[in-house]
Amino acid sequence: MDFANAIVALLNFVFVPATAYGAQLALGALGVTLIYSILRFSNFAHGDTMAFGTMVAILFTWGFQSLGISAGPLPTALLALPFAIAVTAGFVLGTDRVVYRFYRRQRAAPAIYIIVSLGVMFIMNGLVRLIIGVKDIDFADGGRFLISAGEFKERTGLAEGLAIKSTAAVTVVCAFIVMAWLFWFLQNTRTGKSMRAFSDNEDLALLSGINPDRVVRVTWVIAAGLATIAGVLYGLDKGFKPFVYFQLLLPIFASAVVGGLGSPKGAVAGGFIIAYSEVLVTYAWKKVLGYLLPDSMMPDGLAQLLGTDYKFAVSFAILIIVLLFRPTGLFKGKSV
């Protein structure tokens, strides 16, 4: 019984939240990595693209709610997703046309691209605040829990509860569908193959007749889609606030770099590594140990490796270690 309690406590406070957070980071990192490998720059506007996409999804969600359309037990925002992706893709293609294309034609250095994307970031930042405001917005509806902690305790008779939020479940399921689709798309379709060819060697790709404008457009659309999905899932799970999306940029880039910039597999692995390490390294093991150890062996303190205020330090420590010993990341991306 004690052993079961310990496992449930771990599941509830470590694995469930870290898996949901990891899936959200992985989706964000996929978008970053895709842009990096095909358009060859670090897109700092990605966090705010997520915010923009989520904002559009929220506006559509409100529209649907006022029309009385809902997705039953699922959040209405999922219905709004396709529309939000379309609008965001349109917006992102617009910025490419107005801003990035100019620098692409000039074959600008990556450093210039980064600064340009910073500019785009601030504009999107302001635009989102202007349209929807700076406050917290909770747009999750439908069933709140798959299993709530109280219910779980009642059914199993354990002292520890296990809660799985429906938004967390939706997040993980959606993330895996999207990732599976993306890998299939990149491996098996003509467009996907041309994107990989373009990423591997731009000149050879051009010689073999691949239309670069088309590749760029498709990349932006997919990146916008990934950003919107990641943003909406994150917002459903934790609430929407523009400032928070801006701050998400750091863990997302950490995930992408740890996994190997330019490697989609690496982005997924990196997302989960960062999420798990943030929670695991700062976890206080007191409760779990209390179930497993006899009283005489119980440690006095919280049995915590690092205070939770250091959780960002953890992901950056991993980032530095990876960059020192494997500059190309865990999955052989491009070196940074």
Place this chain on the structure above:
Amino acid sequence: MKKLLLATASTALFAGAASAEEVKIGLLLGYTGPLESTVVNMSKGAELAIKEVSDSGKLLGGSTVTAVKGDTTCIDATAATAAAERLITADKVAAIVGGDCSGVTTAVLQNVAKPNGIVMVSPSATSPALSTVEDDGLFFRTAPSDARQGAVVAEVLKDKGVKSIALSYSNSDYGKGLAEAIEKEFKAAGGEVTISAPHDDGKADYSAEVASLASAGGEVLVVAGYVDQGGKGIIQASLDSGAFEVFYLPDGMYGESLIEAIGPALNGSYGDVPGVEGEGIEAFKKLAAADGWEGTSAFAPESYDAAALILLAMQAGGAATSAAAKDKIMDLANAPGEKIYPGELAKALELVAAGTDIDYVGATNVELIGPGESAGSYREYTITDGKFETVKFR
């Protein structure tokens, strides 16, 4: 520079001696920044007192009073210091109502007010560190120190029979000061604090923080944070994972927006917020209503009292200068004497001029203790059926 200062000082002296003049009071508050929405009514509160005194025509033989505003930004000490410099050297204010946030208030006091000998009365800086700061007798506050709130929190928890708490605080001057006070007082009262861990504001994922808090355990989770910031995230994540069900919410967590965001799960949680009952606050609410705004707005009554105290002290000191006012503030605020409520400033000015002792009660039952800070009165509340319900005043 020295010459300029001397000239400033001498003109101020001459001006003080003259009978009717224009007195300037600086309002040094965070008109922009994290407190910008609260400051709107704080500023109005102070202006209300200033206008009342000015219109009465009884200050120092008919002097008029005007308010000059300066922006502290609440968080940027450099900007606040520059604003205070401007108020004192360019606008030549006689005293300052402000600052608002604890960090900038300390900076302004040390770098500007003290060297220039200007009195500061803050309506809202609550950090315990300001109680022991070296102030040359120039700093006062009509808001209580969070050390006092720590004692109130411990009292409330003890009365509820709570024996162990977990403590999560905002990683800021406010959160840290308050958390330390709560921990000290609760332990002194025989309770156990299982963990005291900070959370950063402006993040969305608090699962790591909640995991640690849950592991440490405790009957109640005390959240010393901000209502629109990390505090809300901590509560949401705790409820979602079933880590805690009852929360203690100190003043920074008091807000309708919390109930709106969390919903019925918050029923049964409780907390405290600075608040008073009685004749003073009722009179102030009427004044504010006549002026077209809500008198219960956070720290607005304190702002009225801060401005009123400064002006009354000038009257008592016989000159519109900080030097004349600084030694009189404590006397006027405390008993004995005739009680003065909001709206009675004209009467108070007359009494002071006639040499009668007054006890300024004001909107917040002002009683200055120790180094010149409000003794503090708190309203204990519980959340029942999605509403804040007052239990009692402490």
